[in-house]
Amino acid sequence: MRIIRYVNDKGIPQLGAVTESQQIYDLPYKDILEVVEIAKLHHMTPSALVEEVINDSLPLEKSLEELRLLVPIEAQEVWAAGVTYEKSRDERNYESTGGQSDGPTFYDKVYDAERPEIFFKSTKERTVGPEQDVYLRSDSTWQIPEPELGLVVNGSGDILGYTVGNDMSSRDIEGENPLYLPQAKVWRHSCSIGPAIRLAETVADPYQIQIICRIYRGETLVFEDSANTNQLKRKFDELVRYLVKDNVVFDGTVLLTGTCIVPPNDFTLQDGDRIEIEIPGIGTLNNPVKSQVNEKLVK
Incomplete structure (x- = not known):
């Protein structure tokens, strides 16, 4: 499971998950740090949390190559x-x-x-x-x-x-x-x-x-x-x-x-x-x- 950041259709940075089958799903989190934090609160691994979230979602209709990717984390x-x-x-x-x-x-x-x-x-x-x-x-x-x-x-x-x-x-x-x-x-x-x-x-x-x-x-x-x-x-x-x-x-x-x-x-x-x-x-x-x-x- 991979985590990306990209510019969505509204011009806003969006967190996403890329599966092994190359499908892309939006995630309702700010960054990977929030994914890790929420997963810890629920006593889950980050990948398990992401899997749970995307199970109720539809993938994007765009490929990874069509997205304007950003740095995956804004590291201080x-x-x-x-x-x-x-x-x-x-x-x-x-x-x-x-x-x-x-x-x-x-x-x-x-x-x-x-x-x-x-x-x-x-x-x-x-x-x-x-x-x-x-x-x-x-x-x-x-x-x-x-x-x-x-x-x-x-x-x-x-x-x-x-x-x-x-x-x-x-x-x-x-x-x-x-x-x-x-x-x-x-x-x-x-x-x-x-x-x-x-x-x-x-x-x-x-x-x-x-x-x-x-x-x-x-x-x-x-x-x-x-x-x-x-x-x-x-x-x-x-x-x-x-x-x-x-x-x-x-x-x-x-x-x-x-x-x-x-x-x-x-x-x-x-x-x-x-x-x-x-x-x-x-x-x-x-x-x-x-x-x-x-x-x-x-x-």
């Missing part, structure tokens, strides 16, 4: 984990040393450390949803998407669901100095999530989830690769435990869990590209790429 904060895959560690090392490292680096150390790398990524004002533009930093010349599985959590660290995330990254800025990480990760429209949230209890094994990334330049596919969450070095509950430790975590926070898909070192995103990140069972997150200079966003 999005956080991210780094160096959770071996591939990520290797690419961070390349960024910082140009492939010339002759010994262990701090990326090697964090990969093997007890404490994971957890960093702040975005706010709801910086985060976009399906079909919305992600922006390139104007002071970076080496930028890539980072396709990731996102965990939707509450303030106690319970995993409510899973979504698709894009943690845009400026490799040259982070590679110049690791203290520049906030600038390499956080800027306007530097994060996208969607198109849906898969309810946690409907996922049989979160460590057998495939992630696929495709990048198009015009109509040409210029990059494609895939990975699986079974390649993760760390477990999700470990990442969440460190996120909530001594922290204020808002209900509906999204935690991106790291990437194992990195384009070649000579690749950088360009204005007009399109990023497509697919996680079967959740959906495909599409985002056009725009230059902030071309968009004339300086205020």
